Amino acid sequence: MNNSIDNLWFKYQGTQFLLTQRLSYAVPFAIVTAHNPLGSQLNPCQNRLLDRRLQRKIQQFNSPYRCLIGAAPDLSHMEKSWAVFIEKDQALALGREFKQLAIYYVDNGVLSLLACGEAPDKEVLIGEFGQRTVLVSELPDLHDE
Secondary structure, eight states: OOHHHHHHHHHHTTOEEEESSOOOSSSOEEEEOOSSGGGOOOOHHHHHHHHHHHHHHHHTTOSOEEEEEEEOTTSSSEEEEEEEOOOHHHHHHHHHHTTOSEEEEEETTEEEEEESSSOSOSEEEEEEGGGGEEEOSSOOOOTTO
């Protein structure tokens, strides 16, 4: 296992989510981003292009979805993400397609971190999703990341 993946895997477990509206726990959903594939730091323009491609792909599922931001607890790092009401296997395939190391999945209000490839664990239960959410009036602009 490579130390940078171990370090990212640990950081992913501390992520919080900025939302403009609460999400229902009645149906499981995934949280997926296209930003910074394989843990590399892309520029904002590259991330926006990947995000648009991801949104077009998400629309093909014909399932509800919402924009949110995955963020470090101190907001020093933020990535535009999507909550998508799809099955876990579909979500993992989507994460792999967009070269993500991991995705999140919420089932009955419980947040899990799922590895899309190599990781210290394949799945880590993080805890109650609501404990990791922050409601905001609008999502931050990530153009200057």
